[in-house]
Amino acid sequence: MIRKRVLGAVAVATLALGLPLPAQAEYPEKEITFIIPFSPGGGMDTTPRAIIGPMSKYLPNNVKVVPKNIPGAGGRRGYAELARAKPDGYTICVINFPGAAIPSLTGQKVTYDINQFVWIARMSNSAYVIASAGKNDAIKSFGDLKKLGRPAKFTHTGYGSTAYAASGIVREAMGIDSVPVSGYKSSSEYIVGMIRGDGDATIAPVESFYKFVKSGDVRALVTFEAESTLPDVPTVRSLGFEELEGLGVDRMVAAPPGTPDHIRKMLSDAIIKAMQDPEAQAWAKRVRRPFDPMNTDEATAYLNKSIAFYTKYKQALAKHD
Amino acid sequence: MLESTLSAIELLFTVRGLLFLGLGTVIGLVFGVIPGLGGTTAIALLIPLTFAMQPYEAITLMGGIMGSVSFGGSVTAVLLNTPGIAPAAATCFDGYPLAQQGKAGLAIGAAGAASSVGGLIGVVILVAVIPLAKQIVLLFGPPEFFMLAILGLSAIALSTGGRFLRGLIAGLLGLLLSFVGYDAVSGGVRFTADSEYLFDGIKLVPALTGLFAISEMINLSVKGGTVVTSGQANVAITRVTDGVRAVFTHFGVTLRGSVIGVFIGAVPGVGGTVAAFLSYASTLHADKDPASFGKGNIKGVIAPEAANNSKDGGSLIPTLAFGIPGSAEMAIFLGVLVQHGIEPGPMLLIEHQGIVFSLILALSASCVLATVIGLAVTRQLALITLVDVHTLVPAVVAASLVGVYALHNDVGDVILAMAFGGLGYFMIRFGYPRITMVIALVLGELAERSFHQSMMMSDSNLSVFATRGISLTLFVLTALILVTPAIRLLFARLRARTAGQAVRPVAATAPAQRSRLAQLVVPALVLAAGVGMLVWAYEYDGRTRMVPALTAWTLIVLGLLDLAAATGTRAGDAIKAFFTGSAGAPDDDDGKPQPTRKVFAACAWATGYLGAVLLIGFHLATPVYVALYVIRHGKLSVRRGVIAAIATEAFVAGTFEWGMKFELFRGVLFGG
Numbered sequence: 002m003i004r005k006r007v008l009g010a011v012a013v014a015t016l017a018l019g020l021p022l023p024a025q026a027e028y029p030e031k032e033i034t035f036i037i038p039f040s041p042g043g044g045m046d047t048t049p050r051a052i053i054g055p056m057s058k059y060l061p062n063n064v065k066v067v068p069k070n071i072p073g074a075g076g077r078r079g080y081a082e083l084a085r086a087k088p089d090g091y092t093i094c095v096i097n098f099p100g101a102a103i104p105s106l107t108g109q110k111v112t113y114d115i116n117q118f119v120w121i122a123r124m125s126n127s128a129y130v131i132a133s134a135g136k137n138d139a140i141k142s143f144g145d146l147k148k149l150g151r152p153a154k155f156t157h158t159g160y161g162s163t164a165y166a167a168s169g170i171v172r173e174a175m176g177i178d179s180v181p182v183s184g185y186k187s188s189s190e191y192i193v194g195m196i197r198g199d200g201d202a203t204i205a206p207v208e209s210f211y212k213f214v215k216s217g218d219v220r221a222l223v224t225f226e227a228e229s230t231l232p233d234v235p236t237v238r239s240l241g242f243e244e245l246e247g248l249g250v251d252r253m254v255a256a257p258p259g260t261p262d263h264i265r266k267m268l269s270d271a272i273i274k275a276m277q278d279p280e281a282q283a284w285a286k287r288v289r290r291p292f293d294p295m296n297t298d299e300a301t302a303y304l305n306k307s308i309a310f311y312t313k314y315k316q317a318l319a320k321h322d
Numbered sequence: 323m324l325e326s327t328l329s330a331i332e333l334l335f336t337v338r339g340l341l342f343l344g345l346g347t348v349i350g351l352v353f354g355v356i357p358g359l360g361g362t363t364a365i366a367l368l369i370p371l372t373f374a375m376q377p378y379e380a381i382t383l384m385g386g387i388m389g390s391v392s393f394g395g396s397v398t399a400v401l402l403n404t405p406g407i408a409p410a411a412a413t414c415f416d417g418y419p420l421a422q423q424g425k426a427g428l429a430i431g432a433a434g435a436a437s438s439v440g441g442l443i444g445v446v447i448l449v450a451v452i453p454l455a456k457q458i459v460l461l462f463g464p465p466e467f468f469m470l471a472i473l474g475l476s477a478i479a480l481s482t483g484g485r486f487l488r489g490l491i492a493g494l495l496g497l498l499l500s501f502v503g504y505d506a507v508s509g510g511v512r513f514t515a516d517s518e519y520l521f522d523g524i525k526l527v528p529a530l531t532g533l534f535a536i537s538e539m540i541n542l543s544v545k546g547g548t549v550v551t552s553g554q555a556n557v558a559i560t561r562v563t564d565g566v567r568a569v570f571t572h573f574g575v576t577l578r579g580s581v582i583g584v585f586i587g588a589v590p591g592v593g594g595t596v597a598a599f600l601s602y603a604s605t606l607h608a609d610k611d612p613a614s615f616g617k618g619n620i621k622g623v624i625a626p627e628a629a630n631n632s633k634d635g636g637s638l639i640p641t642l643a644f645g646i647p648g649s650a651e652m653a654i655f656l657g658v659l660v661q662h663g664i665e666p667g668p669m670l671l672i673e674h675q676g677i678v679f680s681l682i683l684a685l686s687a688s689c690v691l692a693t694v695i696g697l698a699v700t701r702q703l704a705l706i707t708l709v710d711v712h713t714l715v716p717a718v719v720a721a722s723l724v725g726v727y728a729l730h731n732d733v734g735d736v737i738l739a740m741a742f743g744g745l746g747y748f749m750i751r752f753g754y755p756r757i758t759m760v761i762a763l764v765l766g767e768l769a770e771r772s773f774h775q776s777m778m779m780s781d782s783n784l785s786v787f788a789t790r791g792i793s794l795t796l797f798v799l800t801a802l803i804l805v806t807p808a809i810r811l812l813f814a815r816l817r818a819r820t821a822g823q824a825v826r827p828v829a830a831t832a833p834a835q836r837s838r839l840a841q842l843v844v845p846a847l848v849l850a851a852g853v854g855m856l857v858w859a860y861e862y863d864g865r866t867r868m869v870p871a872l873t874a875w876t877l878i879v880l881g882l883l884d885l886a887a888a889t890g891t892r893a894g895d896a897i898k899a900f901f902t903g904s905a906g907a908p909d910d911d912d913g914k915p916q917p918t919r920k921v922f923a924a925c926a927w928a929t930g931y932l933g934a935v936l937l938i939g940f941h942l943a944t945p946v947y948v949a950l951y952v953i954r955h956g957k958l959s960v961r962r963g964v965i966a967a968i969a970t971e972a973f974v975a976g977t978f979e980w981g982m983k984f985e986l987f988r989g990v991l992f993g994g
Contacts, residue, residue, distance in 0.1 A: 040366070041366055081518065189644060194464075194775075197459075197463050198779075199779045
């Protein structure tokens with residue numbers, strides 16, 4: 002303890018003198034572990050994997066960045082591992098937002114505190130789209146969802162998921178009453194469930210819909226993007242709900258609570274540059290998952306705002322049968 | 323269509339194409355042979371490496387693995403009574419008795435040929451239904467999935483032969499286990515005791531590895547000796563070609579198995595285990611002489627093998643139509659496609675026909691290639707049945723636990739597998755069929771989820787199951803399956819009565835050597851478990867509680883009956899006679915006494931290894947355990963112990979750390 006304090010004093014002194022601190026100059030000296038709290042293959046896995054190669058180019062000593070999949074409990078296992086890790090810059094983690102925030106907002110017990118994470122960067126954002134089945138003639142526009150004479154049935158994975166949370170916010174803020182048909186394994190499954198007629202409509206990130214809109218199986222009703230990437234689909238702003246613009250899933254990068262500022266900035270710079278690297282850009286183009294970078298300061302401000310937004314809608318996230 | 327098929331063929335028959343196909347096939351065979359490892363693990367571990375490959379190469383490699391893994395799994399099933407992968411469990415029933423009779427060659431030959439032919443039939447059916455794939459997938463919604471799950475559960479429960487009552491009980495226990503964890507329908511978390519590990523529920527790969535592989539290793543460890551029990555060890559390896567021929571002489575069995583495989587394969591989340599058992603059960607019930615199964619009937623090998631390999635063709639149907647994976651392997655494989663810029667889904671067939679045909683071609687080619695490679699080394703592999711089991715046990719235990727760890731990178735899975743290993747061993751010894759528990763574990767979640775979904779989509783109207791054609795058909799089929807054996811038994815009794823003699827029950831239950839009191843202990847424990855789960859279920863409410871509570875109530879009723887049956891009173895015997903169904907899968911237990919001291923020792927060695935892995939990690943624990951076990955417990959030479967230890971560790975380190983760049987658990991003492 003005393004030793005630490007002395008070191009701290011020395012650090013302050015050296016900083017004040019504008020001299021490089023030996024300990025700092027050395028970071029990073031060994032490989033950095035990039036926790037991926039999901040199984041290999043999905044977007045939460047492939048996005049960080051696309052930047053870890055170029056990332057080491059932009060770090061001092063060209064240290065390697067090694068991905069480590071820790072799947073389980075909807076990401077909680079990986080987030081808990083991050084929360085436990087030493088704040089020395091050698092462990093970072095990709096975070097699904099709002100996926101990681103929902104459990105504690107709905108009163109579940111989790112072993113990490115999302116408010117304590119140090120935000121390094123945002124990699125991408127997938128805005129939501131509400132859609133109905135292409136063959137469903139009763140629901141051809143967003144307005145039709147209100148004219149059913151009963152609550153609309155929304156298919157999704159289940160209570161506690163990001164899509165369930167979104168349907169709660171849509172109910173509260175846009176006045177679309179809905180009941181769930183839940184329990185599907187993935188967004189492709191619940192979209193197909195909706196096409197099959199298990200439910201009336203569904204809500205999912207825009208990327209999941211491209212192929213189905215193209216094949217005519219799905220009709221997009223409204224998009225939460227700032228500018229629609231789907232043909233002839235109104236944005237939430239154009240319908241008068243500008244507060245909801247950007248509602249979707251963010252892929253963030255975080256470091257353990259207490260990570261020092263200089264490490265936070267160094268990692269942020271490396272990730273931002275890695276996303277602009279031709280290698281990562283080529284990947285993004287190929288898989289049609291564009292990066293939407295934010296550096297550590299922007300990401301922190303953005304996350305604080307977003308957490309406040311979801312906290313405001315806390316009641317809407319609750320279970321609704 | 324023709325053009326893309328031709329270009330796919332051209333791409334496959336390049337040096338690189340054949341290289342990746344061969345590599346995939348060999349990896350698939352090895353991962354299939356070793357319990358605990360499987361196609362899912364192979365593909366999951368190889369994913370990061372495929373990102374650097376050309377799409378066609380990656381797909382050929384994956385197709386090679388998927389096509390070959392099931393044959394590898396059945397080789398172990400035949401030789402060691404331990405399925406290399408869970409779907410091969412049905413192959414044990416008749417494959418292992420054949421090996422014990424010294425006919426391992428016949429069984430493996432049949433398994434190999436049935437895999438190839440089944441795989442090819444699966445691909446042919448797939449290609450035939452591709453134009454209709456979308457419509458077919460849309461025909462099956464939650465009510466149909468629910469009815470399918472019920473159909474599967476009923477068919478399997480009935481196939482446990484003389485142990486029908488305990489088969490049902492094991493099934494109900496399996497259902498309760500399948501409800502553990504997060505329930506996506508209600509959003510509730512059940513039976514986890516606040517453990518983060520159990521949030522995802524009882525994971526299938528570790529549970530099945532424990533139930534099938536670890537339990538059988540404990541069993542072998544107690545028994546000792548060699549697999550071949552007949553005196554004529556010299557005939558052990560012959561008749562591979564006879565086995566191949568049998569697949570064509572019983573082509574009806576092969577075809578039925580393949581069709582069942584495609585159908586079950588197309589249902590997301592069900593997979594090969596259910597397909598293989600349904601195929602086995604239907605072949606057994608359709609046969610003129612059901613009593614010959616379980617004693618080395620070659621049809622009992624062909625049926626599950628054909629189904630197990632044809633399911634890959636089936637699982638591609640929902641994948642091609644909508645991008646929904648039909649199996650665990652396919653789910654990971656979709657990730658590979660996305661990474662190469664190919665979006666699985668309705669546009670795949672239109673935009674990337676070449677990719678689709680490359681995969682189909684690799685799948686079919688590897689089915690055949692795996693069989694050719696496999697049969698070429700069958701002679702050598704079959705020699706395993708002549709080796710002292712004490713050399714095999716530690717190697718298999720170590721390799722399967724390593725495999726279990728590698729799949730999710732979670733040491734909790736290793737502990738779970740060991741726990742299920744102990745459970746499985748006691749189920750073998752006390753006559754509770756493991757297979758109904760396994761099927762219930764696989765289908766329980768699907769059954770509950772699709773039931774609630776059916777209710778949600780129909781505003782809680784039960785008629786949803788009757789007003790949809792396919793759902794109704796499946797319901798009628800289930801009813802027929804449940805009623806047929808009873809009717810058959812009734813006719814047999816009537817005929818016997820007119821002939822003036824009593825019908826003997828097909829199989830006698832519960833080994834007789836245990837004391838009356840000892841026979842009551844296990845049924846009482848099962849009953850207590852039922853009551854415990856019921857009390858626990860009432861901590862939850864509404865949808866979260868409904869199905870688990872219903873299952874627990876049923877378990878309590880059947881548990882009481884089982885307890886009564888074990889009392890040996892007249893009422894007990896009447897219950898026993900009533901629940902002695904038709905012929906079915908054989909008893910897992912050979913009924914020979916196993917001294918408690920030996921059982922204790924076998925369990926202690928396995929637990930000791932687990933403890934060592936947790937403390938000092940796989941790389942230190944594995945060679946030490948293998949060597950010590952072979953020398954101390956197996957009483958074999960030091961030289962053999964050292965060789966076994968080096969070989970096992972070389973495989974573990976070579977495959978994972980070196981081949982797949984995967985870091986195994988280092989032990990808590992070393993910061994793991």
